[in-house]
Amino acid sequence: DAGITQSPRHKVTETGTPVTLRCHQTENHRYMYWYRQDPGHGLRLIHYSYGVKDTDKGEVSDGYSVSRSKTEDFLLTLESATSSQTSVYFCAISSGQGYEQYFGPGTRLTVT
Amino acid sequence: DQQVKQNSPSLSVQEGRISILNCDYTNSMFDYFLWYKKYPAEGPTFLISISSIKDKNEDGRFTVFLNKSAKHLSLHIVPSQPGDSAVYFCAASAINSGAGSYQLTFGKGTKLSVIP
Numbered sequence: 161d162a163g164i165t166q167s168p169r170h171k172v173t174e175t176g177t178p179v180t181l182r183c184h185q186t187e188n189h190r191y192m193y194w195y196r197q198d199p200g201h202g203l204r205l206i207h208y209s210y211g212v213k214d215t216d217k218g219e220v221s222d223g224y225s226v227s228r229s230k231t232e233d234f235l236l237t238l239e240s241a242t243s244s245q246t247s248v249y250f251c252a253i254s255s256g257q258g259y260e261q262y263f264g265p266g267t268r269l270t271v272t
Numbered sequence: 273d274q275q276v277k278q279n280s281p282s283l284s285v286q287e288g289r290i291s292i293l294n295c296d297y298t299n300s301m302f303d304y305f306l307w308y309k310k311y312p313a314e315g316p317t318f319l320i321s322i323s324s325i326k327d328k329n330e331d332g333r334f335t336v337f338l339n340k341s342a343k344h345l346s347l348h349i350v351p352s353q354p355g356d357s358a359v360y361f362c363a364a365s366a367i368n369s370g371a372g373s374y375q376l377t378f379g380k381g382t383k384l385s386v387i388p
Contacts, residue, residue, distance in 0.1 A: 164315075191374055202278075202361060202380035203316070218375070250315050256374055259304055259367055263315035 163187050164264035166251050172270045179238040181267050183251030185231075191254040192234040193218075193261060194226060196247040203250065209234055241271045275299045276364050278379035287388050291349040295362030295379055298343065302364040306376065307336060307347045310359045319360075320347070352386045359383045 163186030173179050183192060194206040195218075205218030207226040215226050223245060225237045238245055248268050252261040277296045285291045295305075303324040308316035322329040322336045322345070329336050335348045349356055362379040 193375075195378075200380060203363075203378040205375060205377075208375065252315075254374055259365060259374055260306060260318045260321060261374075261376055262318065263308075265315050266313075 164251060164253055164262060166249075166264040166267050168267060169265065170268045172272060173241050174272055175242060176240050179241050179269065179271075181236045181249055181251075181269070183234045183236070183264060185234075185253045187253060187255070187262075188231060189253040189255045190231075191256050191261075192228065193252040193254070194224075194234065194236045195250045195252065196220065197250060197266075198247050206236065206249075238269075241269075243271050245269065246271045273298075274379075275302075276362055276377050276379040278360075278362055278382050280382050281380070282383040282385070284385045284387060285352045287354055287386055288351045291347075291352045291356065291384055291386065293347040293349075293360050293362075293382050293384065295345045295347075296343055297345075297364050299364070299366070299377075300343070301366040302377075304365045304367045305336070305338060305345050306363045306365070307334075308361040308363060308378075309356075310361060310381070316361060349384075352384075354386050354388050357384055357386045 165184045167182045193208040195203045204220045209215045209228040227235045250266050251264040254261045306321040307319040309319045310316040320334050338345045359381045361381045363376040
């Protein structure tokens with residue numbers, strides 16, 4: 161299994177509070193991604209990174225920001241959480257060589 | 273506008289029979305296709321992939337077929353086992369588009385139930 165961890169695994173927070181989710185990899189892969197999974201929508205890309213300090217927006221980036229200061233860590237921040245951001249968040253990594261992405265275990269976020 | 277479509281939300285199959293999961297895409301730039309399997313409370317796991325230069329790829333009980341003219345791919349599982357019960361996601365990428373990001377576009381998933 162690819163070495164990907166996500167923290168926290170579960171979080172409940174209130175509307176309007178900031179939240180940061182962390183993805184950590186031990187594979188030294190260049191590419192990292194944040195997805196959200198919602199019923200009826202499958203997996204949708206929020207943001208991705210193609211190197212340290214290099215990030216770009218995905219399909220559903222509004223309300224989210226990311227940072228990558230080290231190869232191994234990719235942070236997803238909700239500046240002011242809303243109920244519509246209640247979801248399961250998955251981090252993924254890719255070397256860019258084999259094209260496959262490998263996913264972490266997910267973080268279940270509930271915004272009340 | 274959904275670029276990758278899995279039109280069957282669910283599928284039930286008897287153990288030992290063939291499971292066929294279907295996927296359609298609309299973006300002609302897609303040139304690499306993948307299937308992922310997902311169990312509840314776990315992350316998706318990579319299952320099998322196919323490049324657009326091929327029309328078939330096989331790995332054990334799993335075979336993916338690609339029909340580029342119809343923009344359609346399918347995943348065959350033979351024989352189906354109860355442990356195959358999961359949600360299956362089809363995904364596509366435009367590897368040679370020059371974007372360099374290797375982004376994947378996912379379908380909404382098909383829940384497969386294999387009945388013992």
